[in-house]
Amino acid sequence: MNSLEIINLNVYYGNRHVIKGINLKIPQKVVFAIIGPSGSGKSTLLRAINRLIELDEDAKVEGDVRLFKKSIYEMDPREVRRRIGMVFQQPNPFPHMSIYDNVALGPRLNKLVRNKEELDYLVEWALKKAALWDEVKDRLGDLASKLSGGQQQRLCIARALALKPDVLLLDEPTSALDPVSTAKIENLLLELKKSYTVVIVTHRIQQAARIGDYTAFLLDGKLVEVGDTAQIFVNPKDRRTEAYITGRFG
Amino acid sequence: MPDRRRAKEIVFQAVVAILTFSTIAPLLHIIFSVFVEGLPVLIKGGISFLTDTLAPPSDGLGGIGPAIVGTFVLIALSSLMGLPIALMTGIYSAEYPRSIIGRAAKILLQIMMEFPTILVGLFVMELLVIPMGSYSALAGAFALAVIMMPYVAISTEEALKEIPRSYREAAFSLGLSRAQVVFRVLIKMAKRGTLTGILVGMAKVAGETAPLLFTAGGSERIYFRGLNRPIGAIPLLIYQLVQQPYDNYHQIAWGASLLLMLIFLGIFIPTRLLLREVKF
Numbered sequence: 445m446n447s448l449e450i451i452n453l454n455v456y457y458g459n460r461h462v463i464k465g466i467n468l469k470i471p472q473k474v475v476f477a478i479i480g481p482s483g484s485g486k487s488t489l490l491r492a493i494n495r496l497i498e499l500d501e502d503a504k505v506e507g508d509v510r511l512f513k514k515s516i517y518e519m520d521p522r523e524v525r526r527r528i529g530m531v532f533q534q535p536n537p538f539p540h541m542s543i544y545d546n547v548a549l550g551p552r553l554n555k556l557v558r559n560k561e562e563l564d565y566l567v568e569w570a571l572k573k574a575a576l577w578d579e580v581k582d583r584l585g586d587l588a589s590k591l592s593g594g595q596q597q598r599l600c601i602a603r604a605l606a607l608k609p610d611v612l613l614l615d616e617p618t619s620a621l622d623p624v625s626t627a628k629i630e631n632l633l634l635e636l637k638k639s640y641t642v643v644i645v646t647h648r649i650q651q652a653a654r655i656g657d658y659t660a661f662l663l664d665g666k667l668v669e670v671g672d673t674a675q676i677f678v679n680p681k682d683r684r685t686e687a688y689i690t691g692r693f694g
Numbered sequence: 695m696p697d698r699r700r701a702k703e704i705v706f707q708a709v710v711a712i713l714t715f716s717t718i719a720p721l722l723h724i725i726f727s728v729f730v731e732g733l734p735v736l737i738k739g740g741i742s743f744l745t746d747t748l749a750p751p752s753d754g755l756g757g758i759g760p761a762i763v764g765t766f767v768l769i770a771l772s773s774l775m776g777l778p779i780a781l782m783t784g785i786y787s788a789e790y791p792r793s794i795i796g797r798a799a800k801i802l803l804q805i806m807m808e809f810p811t812i813l814v815g816l817f818v819m820e821l822l823v824i825p826m827g828s829y830s831a832l833a834g835a836f837a838l839a840v841i842m843m844p845y846v847a848i849s850t851e852e853a854l855k856e857i858p859r860s861y862r863e864a865a866f867s868l869g870l871s872r873a874q875v876v877f878r879v880l881i882k883m884a885k886r887g888t889l890t891g892i893l894v895g896m897a898k899v900a901g902e903t904a905p906l907l908f909t910a911g912g913s914e915r916i917y918f919r920g921l922n923r924p925i926g927a928i929p930l931l932i933y934q935l936v937q938q939p940y941d942n943y944h945q946i947a948w949g950a951s952l953l954l955m956l957i958f959l960g961i962f963i964p965t966r967l968l969l970r971e972v973k974f
Contacts, residue, residue: 499863525867532864538865553870
C-alpha cells in the first residue's frame with residue numbers, strides 16, 4: 445500500500461500558480477527524494493502534504509492528498525500534522541526550552557502520555573531514534589540553543605518522531621549543515637526508513653542519489669519525472685531531467 | 695576651496711551639536727534641580743517623610759505616605775485591569791493581522807497612545823465618577839489602565855511578530871492548536887518584548903497627573919481605604935501642593951518630585967537595559 449497519494453494537486457498563492465496538477469504515489473518505508481531548482485515548488489508541495497500551508501492566508505489548495513487511502517482534507521489538520529511530521533531547512537528547536545522539553549512538548553500537549561515515566565521513556569526513545577541520545581543524555585536540561593547545528597537538527601527529528609508519525613517530511617534538512625553533520629543525518633534517514641516513510645526535499649542532487657529509493661524531479665511547479673532513483677540518474681526519460689542532474693541548469 | 699568646504703563642515707557639526715544639547719538640556723535641568731531641591735527635603739524629612747501624612751500649612755514637612763501608597767495601589771490596580779486585556783489585544787493583532795478587527799486595533803492603539811490623557815480622565819469621570827457619586831481608586835485605576843493598554847498591546851504584538859516564521863511552523867507541525875502555539879510556545883519566546891511593554895506602561899502611568907484629576911480625587915491625610923474611596927498619587931499631590939501659597943508645601947512638593955523621579959527611573963532604566971537584549 446502507498447502511504448501517501450497525491451492526486452491532481454494544485455496550489456495557488458494569490459494569482460500565482462505554484463503547484464500544477466501533481467500526481468504522486470509514495471510507498472511505505474522508503475526514502476522518497478524530491479529534487480528541483482529553487483522556486484520549483486518543492487517546499488510548497490511538502491507544506492501541502494501536512495496542511496501547514498493553511499497557515500498562509502493567501503494559499504489555496506485544490507486536489508487531494510491521501511494518507512493510507514484517507515483524504516487529509518477530511519481529517520482534523522492537527523491529526524494530519526501529528527501523523528505527518530516535519531523537519532525544516534534551518535534547525536529550529538525552540539531556543540528557550542530545554543532539550544528534554546523540545547521533545548516532550550508535542551506528546552505532552554497532544555496528551556499522548558499518561559504520566560512522567562511514560563514521557564521520560566518516550567523522550568529517551570525519540571532521542572535514541574534520532575541518534576542524539578548518547579550526546580545529550582547527561583544534559584537534557586540544557587537549553588536547546590546550546591547544541592551545535594547538526595545536533596539541533598537531530599533534535600528536531602527527535603521532536604517530530606516523539607509524536608510517532610507515519611510519515612516524516614524533511615525540507616532541505618542538511619542545507620545549513622557541515623558535511624560531517626550531513627552524513628550523520630543521511631545515515632539516520634536510512635535507518636528511519638525501516639519504520640517510517642521519509643520524504644526529503646533536497647537541492648543537492650547527490651543527496652537524492654545517495655539516500656533516495658525513489659526520486660521525483662519538479663520543475664516550475666510540474667512533476668517532470670518520477671521513478672527509481674537508479675533509473676532517474678542512469679537513464680532519465682526526460683531531457684530536462686537529464687539536463688538538471690548533469691548540472692546544465694538549476 | 696577645500697578649506698571652505700571643511701569650514702562649512704565644522705560649522706554644520708557645531709550647529710547640530712548645539713541643537714542636540716538644547717534638546718536634552720531641559721531634561722538635564724529637571725534632573726539636576728529636582729535633586730538639588732528635593733534631596734535636602736528627603737534628608738531632613740527622613741523616614742517619616744515616606745510614612746507620615748501631610749503636614750498642616752506652614753508647619754514642618756510631615757510626610758507623603760498616602761500618596762506613595764496610592765501611586766503603588768494605582769499601578770497595581772490599573773495593571774490588574776489593563777494587562778490581561780492588552781495582552782490579548784496584542785496577541786490578537788499579531789495572530790490575525792489581516793482581519794478587520796486586527797487592522798483596526800493596530801491603528802486605534804497608535805491613536806490611543808498619543809491621545810490627550812486629560813480626555814481619558816473626562817471619559818472615566820462620566821463613566822464611573824458621576825454614577826458612583828464620588829472620586830475613587832477604581833476610577834483612577836481605570837483611567838490609568840486605559841492609558842497603559844496601548845503600550846502593552848503594541849509591544850506584545852511587535853514582540854510576537856519578531857519571532858521568525860519557522861518557529862511558528864514548527865509549533866504547528868507538532869499538531870498543536872493555535873492557542874497552544876501562542877500560549878505554550880510563542881508568548882514565552884516573546885517574553886522580553888512583552889515584559890518591556892508592561893514596564894514602560896507602568897512607568898508611564900506612575901507619572902500621570904491629568905487622568906487622575908477628575909477620577910482619583912487625591913487623599914493627602916488618609917491612607918487607602920477601599921476601591922470606592924478617593925485615593926492619592928504622587929503626581930497629583932505635587933500638582934495640588936504647588937498651587938498653595940505655603941513655603942513648606944513647596945518644599946514637600948520638591949521632595950515628592952524627587953521620589954516620583956526615582957520611582958520612574960527605577961522602572962524605566964532596567965526596562966531600557968532589558969530592551970537592548972531583545973534579539974534572536
